[in-house]
Amino acid sequence: MESTFAHHLSEAAVSVELETEGMTLNIGPQHPSTHGVLRLVATVDGERATNVRPVIGYMHRGYEKLSEVRTYPQIITIINRIDWVSGFANEVPFVVAAERLMGVEAPPRAQWIRLVLTEMARISSHLVFMASYPLELGAATPLFFALRERERVLDLLESVTGGRFHPNFNRLGGVKPVYAAGPTTKKAGMDIPSGFLAETRDAMTKVLATCDEIENLVAGNEVFLARTKDVGIMPVDVAASYGVSGPNLRASGAGFDLRKVSDYLPYSEFDFDIPVGRNGDCWDRWWVRLEEIRQSCRIITQAIDGLPSSPLQAKVPRIIKVPAGETYVRAENPKGEMGYHLVSLGGLGPYRLKIRSASFSNLSILPWILEEALVPDFIAIMGSLDFVLGDVDR
Amino acid sequence: MILSQFLVLGALLFSIGVYGLLSRRNAVTVLLAVELMLAAVNINLIAFEAFWNTAAAHGQIFAIFVITIAAAEVGIGLAIILLVFRNRASGNIDQLDLMRW
Amino acid sequence: MSLELTFWWLLAIKLAVAAAVVPVIGMVIGYAEMKLSAHMQSRVGPYFAGGRFGWAQLIADGVKFIQKEDIIPEEADRPVFKWAPALVMLGTMALLVIVPVHPSPRYGIVRDLEVGIFYALAISSVSTIGVLMAGWSSANKYSMIGGLRAAGQLIAYELPLVLATVGVVIQAGTMSMQGIVSAQVAQGWPFVLTQFIGFAIFMIATLAELTRLPFDMPIAESELVMGYVTEYSGFRFLFFFLAEFANMFSMSVIAATLFLGGYGLWGINPETLLSPIILFAKVGVLVFLMIWLRWTLPRLREDQLQTLAWKWLIPIAIANIIVTAVLKVVL
Amino acid sequence: MTFSEWIAEPVNWAFLAMAIPMVLAALRVVTSRNVVHAALFLVLALAASAGLFILLSAEFVAWVLVLVYIGAVVVLFLFGIMITRAPIGRETNLSHNTRWPAAAAALGVFAVTFWLINAVTEQMGGFGDPLPAVGRATATGILGEGFINRYLIPFEAVGFVLLAALIGGITLARKDLTPAEEEEGARV
């Protein structure tokens, strides 16, 4: 029963129905919650968005073009800058792709080390998410808890590779002879630093403990639940058709993990579970990532217990030329599916290298998922997608 | 202090309100002018009460009634203005002649 | 006449003290917040300024703020933009006038109004205008949304705040702050025991009034980039900054007076100079509580906040009033 | 009482200190070319009137005025103005060309009222007696008793009016969603 007066007015009104507030709100490119230089052009009515248009490209570095003028070893140094939060994991699929074209396989020990470091990259990436996501919702404290643990993992990564963000550690046919600090000059062929295994085991215990701590602090928080449950629901079919992958896809209910179905690293020898979400809301995406940290710890613990001995490097020519051919290798990276479609004509560098990065596809669902969302939910939803702008723009 | 000074002040304020009521084009400002008039009334009420010191504080009670009614009036008035704005994209009262035949 | 003069002088001095208290308290609480949050987060917090423990950090910050250029955006509405922080600060300062720190009518309180609480609630609502002014005049959409959010939030939480105090007023039978404290001192226990619901609602509404987490949507750093204070810099920002902390103090001190027995403590003669210390200790507890919550909780969403106010706090507060009133009549 | 006698009383200074800004602010309310400024000047005028109430020892009403008017009504005004996208800083002509007739009407009102006040004051021998001492604050209890005894029914009626206004306001201002939109809303 609407009021007669209102009815009368609306009938008499001009034909165009105007909103109270058809305001255009520019979120970014400089904004605390856009993880870098992303810009959202949102048309909002009050606090509700009617239309959202993401604008990207502020970080476009043209890696696909650059790789056409680089040799294979040089490419390794640039691609770990794509998703800088999990630099190591970016190198692996590319190296595997090149190895496949060359018909070379890395020795077991090298593969296991790659695997351990990939999982460490995953932990560190997810911990960044654990730190930043509550912060975006206003809780500052979990940040410090999570970053403390990330520091531990990064220290381990550094002790092996010498780099915290951009390790440049993989070689075609194996991994780099290990860097180590100290007065002694290390010879080629040196292995992982001494004490690494024990430290890792110790660190994993602490990470697991911190996971529990974060879970207590965040998951038990009514406000956090209210902000994330049933917010930004992403059905699995929509997610898949947008190419959303990784934890975001699994949070929507797909139990799909490339580590289980692909053989780019020897994951089949490990025992681990794939956490799967129920509703595909922000909460599930948070929970899946937390669980994945635990599973990664599990994998790492298994790996360092059974690290095989073998050389670190397969035999490859000094000047690497990859035979003609093309292949696509994809890997389960922390952010999702990362893949390289490598086309070689037999030269020193690829003829064409298509870089499939996870965040690009994960972000492309934004116009769909942010439609009719509230501005505060923008932050919750964007944060829960866990993208890195370098990974979006390449 | 004498009573007249308050009454004159009230009259002045009321007249200003009348001016605003009649001359303003924007509906919100018309409402503001009405508030001024009500404030003038309140001053008179309180002044009378203070000078004829009744034990039961009738003047104050009525002033509070006036304030309450004014609050209600503003609520409704703003709602109407909002509605008009939404439908006509204008807060101008002289376009508001729909009640005309 | 001489007595008259003394009264006015005394009033002036007391007012000056109350006004001077604001920045000092603001700094103390600001420092406490920095240190406490640091320790909650496994950090050390301010450490170098002033020698040890960074005690002079806030002074240094204040000096820095004052030195900074006072930037007013080109498109801003200058007079409104300039006056907004002052209005916010004014509301805070005027609140302290009615806080009783000691039973002495002459020194214990600046002015014991008969409608003390009512005054407090009325004055505390004035700063809303300042916030709206700041939000509107900044010529910035984030500020505008922040200002609107703040206004909506403050209107919504004004009600539970007022309603929560009614229970105490009914129990004490007076609206005078001094009267409420002496009622509690006389009966020997604070009203929080009987008015716990009122106390809880009051504290929640206070957090909302102060726009502190979990109700900090108006300034939400990660959404609105500080909302209505986005465009402020220099000493005008300092005003907002100090006002937040000073407001924490004033609201806590009112809560302590209403619910925790003010300067009274069981077994201690309120006539002694311990009274202010007791009061400040209670305030400290409440302030600590606020800081603790601030660094623990994420923020709610605007609609959730409104739901909380209208669907929960207000009905509960009204029920509390009814129950209190009925019990008051019956008992 | 002559003017010089009148002005000699300090309390009248206080009166002037509030009345003059009040009138000026009121004038700005009706002449300002910016809606937000007009509303803010209304705050000033109302604050001054609250001061006058204190002068007249109606303390409770003064704070009611502050709480309801400044704390709620004007905030509502500003809220409404901003929601309807008040142009920041831009000045528009808020009055229309009926300014002169309106001024004439207002002057007429003032003249008649002033004349009435004068006439009645003279007729009744003047109310010129000074007010009893300031500080004689009305006990709030009296107000309360008045509300629930003598004025119970008006009190309830006013409450009812408020409720009606509340419901009316919501009904008017609510945006009616089409069923499809409601479903959309439910999805998000």
Next chain:
Amino acid sequence: MTASPSENSASETAAAIEEFADRVAGAVGGRAEVSHGTVKVRVAPSSWKEALTVASGDLGLVFLSWLSAIDWTNEVAVGDEPDEPVEERYELLCAVSDLSDGNLAIISTDLSHDSPSIASVADVYPGANWHEREAAEMFGIDFVGHPDLTKLYLPDSFEGYPLRKGFPLLSREVKPWPGKVDVEDMPENGTGPSTENPGA
């Protein structure tokens, strides 16, 4: 909450891949190629959209991995020229996958250099929207029926199509950087550093 790993997919055999490739090729009406474990099915440009519709529907390849193109040309501005002449064309590729066994197929088609134009699949895979915008601005391919074919990364005023082989790297021309040319020759050649393409 944990999906059990698919057992046969962990050790995917070549036969399984072949079988999958044939199945896809049969369904979309194309020609299957398997290279290094990667399935590629070539279809005609006219059946491009239809093929992807079938893939997303009947074949269950619901997950859009990526969509991009390759510029096959014999004249390049930077990088390697093909050793042997290739057929000049743009090859448009779209990688789609299922969400159970991890089977991935790259559907590909050839577009002529003169008028690279093809039907958009943004309504088959909504995620293709951005990929197609990227391909359009990088290769100059026109996707007919795309809702909003504006530039994704580059400024609106940018001219040229950077990922075409004929597009020069300007900075490289202004300030030559050693890059790929700065490589040792193969030891058996023994002629030291060369500034020419080693293979030439």
Next chain:
Amino acid sequence: MVSVAASAPLILAAGDGAADLSSGGFFAATAWIMLVLPFAAFLAIILVGKRMKGLGAELAIGAMGVNLVWASVLFVQNMAGGIYREVNLTIAEIGTLGITDRNLSFELGFVVDGLSIMMYWVVAFVGFLVFVYAHGYMKGDIRVPWFFASLSLFAGSMLVLVGAPNLIQLIIGWEGVGLASYLLIGHYWEEKENSDAAVKAFLTNKVADVGLILGTILLVPALGTFRFSALSTAADAHSDLLGGVAVAGALLLFFGAMGKSAQFPLHVWLPDAMAGPTPVSALMHAATMVTAGIYLMARTFPLYQQMATEARPWMVTIAVITLFVLGFLALVADDLKRVLAYSTVSQLGYMMAAMAAGGYTAGLFHLFTHAFFKALLFLGAGSVIHAVHSNNMSDMGGLRKEMPVTFWTFVVGSLSLAGVIPLAGFWSKDEILATLGHEGYTAFMWVAILGAFVTAFYMTRAVALTFFGTYKGHGHPHESPRVMTAPLVALAVPSVIAGLLNVPGVSWGPIHNFTDWVGARIVPMGDYHPKAIEWDLAAYGLIAALAGIALGWRLFAPDAGTQQARDRLRIPVLYPLLHNKYYIDDLYMKGVVNPIKGPLARAVDWVNGYVIDAAINGAGAITAWLGGLVYRRLDQQGIDLVLNAAAGGTRGAGKRLGLVQTGKVQQYAGAFVVGALLLVVAFVLVT
């Protein structure tokens, strides 16, 4: 503040049965608990109901159970010896309001006397059983807590109404009942039909409430009191003064009662109110809502008996129309609940007729017995509906075997309703007939006997179509659970024996007659009640009933399961008339609702447009003259213009008048200000 009328009120001294009234014991003193408990249950269910195991039903049932205990104790005490207690709490002094010479005050309280005790017990007893039944019936429903909260509110409001010692509290309870019924009828508001029914009930009642409130406003200043207990005293004192006011006030009160008790033509809401869940219907028809009107009549009986006697014939007429004409509607209804609803309307007509004719006890006694068998019938219908998932008798049939308990209790209820000796309905109906006959409404008495025939006829039809023949619905119906059948059995008992409480001239040892304890001892206002059984009347009534049963059985039983049985009443002219409910709904819709709802703006528009256009076109001398007059006064432009405005001036006058109507608020305000100023000046100059 609290004034307890420990002694009996004044009038008792004059009455014949005014002996030995005690003020009751503990239970009477704490009777307010009954008024408060359901509200407490209401609040509690709303607050915590959702989290409870029974979703709050246990709270409602518990509260009602306690009420039943209280009411039963009072009932028994009262049967053994009369109780009178009245407690008034002054909430606020209203003052004289300037209209009466006495100080009025707003009071709340409760009254415990024969009448209210009877009602307490009926509400508590029926209410308790219905609540228990509903606990089974509503299992798995949406919004169960809300349902029980509303039910509690419903019963609580009724108790407040019943316990009211004054008109104000009665109105509070009255509105509460209206509100709760609105909530309950619209319980399944998702379907527009149901929410429409709720709105209809609410609006119809509101129309009637206007009568109640106007009547109160009219009567109270004249009588100088809100209290019922002072009503008869006041009536005595003022009987000569009141005259027309009393009649008007009494008729207005009756109008209010017509709405709640669904008297013709305000009955339209009641059949539609079937939209609510069946337990609600049972409660509404038996104990709470519709009896409120009868109760109001009983409470204000002295008014009609002593002051407003002129009003009574009108009231009887309306009641008899209700009982006879509306009974026919039950003949054609296919919806089982609708049949029962029309029968309720008809039975309410009986009660109202008795009340209006002066049969205080007769009316109340019928209310009393009717409460049992109507609740029984509704719950039985609910049980059937629960089993076959349809309201329509065309989906039932042959349920006799599947649902024996329901069947037998339903038959008992039907026989009681039809008035078959010695069931309860017989005795109460007989008493009404006797009253009508005795008070000189002989013709109406025969109509009422005919009504009894109709009643028996349609109830037989309902039983036959529902329980005999073959099953026509879907699925396999089965007997309802114990929680639903137990109330049926519990209600069947009083449906059989309650009549024995008031066999004229017979008394059962220490237990007094219904007539004694329900009122005569307390309100001896010259009502009629038969002193002995009038066998001839009883025989007529019985014959009518048996004839109705026989005819009904003859027409419907043999082929109860077939289409023919149901079509048997499709008589050409009559059937459409009945099927469309005498077109009363249509009349309301077309005659009242649409003109109001239908754009009022258009009407105003029309008036504006035509009147002003007419002025502009000079289409009438009067319009023109009026226009000229206003114009002259507005413009102060001299009289000479009017003098020659006869022809040429009219046109211009109209035009200018049209310009005044600019639609701009501010110009109106300006005119207002100027006008007010002129008035002030004029006023000052004149005085």
